[in-house]
Amino acid sequence: xxxxxxxxxxxxxxxxxxxxxxxxxxxxxxxxxxxxxxxxxxxxxxxxxxxxxxxxxxxxxxxxxxxxxxxxxxxxxxxxxxxxxxxxxxxxxxxxxxxxxxxxxxxxxxxxxxxxxxxxxxxxxxxxxxxxxxxxxxxxxxxxxxxxxxxxxxxxxxxxxxxxxxxxxxxxxxxxxxxxxxxxxxxxxxxxxxxxxxxxxxxxxxxxxxxxxxxxxxxxxxxxxxxxxxxxxxxxxxxx
Ligand code: HEC
Numbered sequence: 001x002x003x004x005x006x007x008x009x010x011x012x013x014x015x016x017x018x019x020x021x022x023x024x025x026x027x028x029x030x031x032x033x034x035x036x037x038x039x040x041x042x043x044x045x046x047x048x049x050x051x052x053x054x055x056x057x058x059x060x061x062x063x064x065x066x067x068x069x070x071x072x073x074x075x076x077x078x079x080x081x082x083x084x085x086x087x088x089x090x091x092x093x094x095x096x097x098x099x100x101x102x103x104x105x106x107x108x109x110x111x112x113x114x115x116x117x118x119x120x121x122x123x124x125x126x127x128x129x130x131x132x133x134x135x136x137x138x139x140x141x142x143x144x145x146x147x148x149x150x151x152x153x154x155x156x157x158x159x160x161x162x163x164x165x166x167x168x169x170x171x172x173x174x175x176x177x178x179x180x181x182x183x184x185x186x187x188x189x190x191x192x193x194x195x196x197x198x199x200x201x202x203x204x205x206x207x208x209x210x211x212x213x214x215x216x217x218x219x220x221x222x223x224x225x226x227x228x229x230x231x232x233x234x235x236x237x238x239x240x
Contacts, residue, residue, distance in 0.1 A: 045149060046147070046148045046149060047148060047149060047151075048148035048149065048150050048151070049148070052141065052146070052148070053134055053137045053138040053141060054146050054147055054148045055087060055138060055143075055144060055145050055146050055147070056145070056146065056147035056219075057147060057148060057150055058134060058138075058169070059090075059134065059135060059138050060086075060087070060090075060218070060219075061169050061170045061215070061218055062127075062131055062134065062135070062169065062173070063084045063085070063090060064084070064085055064173075064215065064216075064217050064218045065169075065170060065171060065172065065173025065174050065215060065218070066120060066127060066131070066173040067084040067119065067120060067173075068083075068084045068085040068217055069173070069174045069179065069181065069216075069217075070181075070216075072120070073085070074217055075089070078093075081093055082094060084106075085217050087145040090106070091143065094106035096139060096143045097139075098139065098142045098143040098144075099139070099140060099142055099143070100139065101135075101136045101139040101140060104139055104143075106135070107135060107136060107139060110126070110127050110132055110135065111132060123178050124178050124179060125176075125178065152222060152224035152225060152228070153224075154224055154227045154228060154231065156228065157227075157228040157229070157231040157232040157235070158232070158238075158240045159189060159192075159232065159237075159238065159239055159240050160240065162228045162232070163192070163228065163229060163232050164189070164192070166221070166225060166228070166229075167186050167192060170215045170218060170221075171186045171214065171215055172186055172187050174215075174216065175187065175191075181216075182212070184200070189239045192237075193237050193239075196232070196233045196237040197237065201229065201233070202226075202229060202230060202233060205220075205221050205225075205226055205229060206221075206226050206230075207220060
């Protein structure tokens with residue numbers, strides 16, 4: 001007898017719980033999401049959250065070197081009225097609709113299937129899938145003007161893990177086979193080594209007298225990043 005009554009009770013309880021659970025889940029799809037964890041609009045001293053895309057750290061360097069070069073979308077050239085070298089200009093002239101990449105003009109342009117309309121235009125290469133996804137995620141997360149204090153270790157100065165990622169992000173868009181600004185390429189180990197050997201790499205990033213300040217139009221590298229480059233050069237600029 002006691003066995004049966006327990007069973008009789010268990011079924012309705014289980015059904016009730018299912019109902020409760022399914023009801024509880026539904027609102028999550030329609031409710032506005034909570035503020036993005038790690039959103040740092042207007043704040044400093046924030047540790048980077050790997051799930052968040054940071055405008056100042058990642059999106060701005062990419063747009064400056066990939067689109068904001070002289071003759072294209074820097075403030076002086078402003079092709080089609082589009083300027084992609086500062087947050088305000090990117091939001092307004094890139095017609096960014098926060099939360100909606102599909103309705104954002106800039107996102108449409110970088111994903112345009114027709115090469116004639118695509119940006120950057122041929123013969124320049126399209127942005128890579130990773131770069132496009134980065135911009136997409138940034139817009140989806142609210143297109144914030146956010147910044148985080150990226151971990152930087154002066155003891156890590158290997159070419160593959162420190163130097164090349166830094167140069168790819170901040171320099172290669174203006175210094176590649178198609179667009180070799182100032183006659184300089186930085187899109188391979190050999191090319192970077194040449195600029196390390198002749199003193200121009202360190203001279204430009206540390207804004208020394210007699211060198212053009214690089215990255216052009218972008219923020220100066222942090223002391224830690226400059227130290228990484230300096231140490232790599234002092235070690236003979238190895239391909240490590
Ligand atoms: C937005 C485009 C752009 C970006 C990004 C950029 N450069 Fe340049 N760079 C140029 C242009 C244009 C020139 C040639 C005109 C000049 O000297 O100002 C140049 C020139 C140089 C020169 C020759 C400098 C000289 O004094 O003659 C070096 C070296 C260089 N860049 C390195 C870099 C490095 C390293 C980075 C990344 C940290 C970088 N550039 C990022 C546009 C860019």
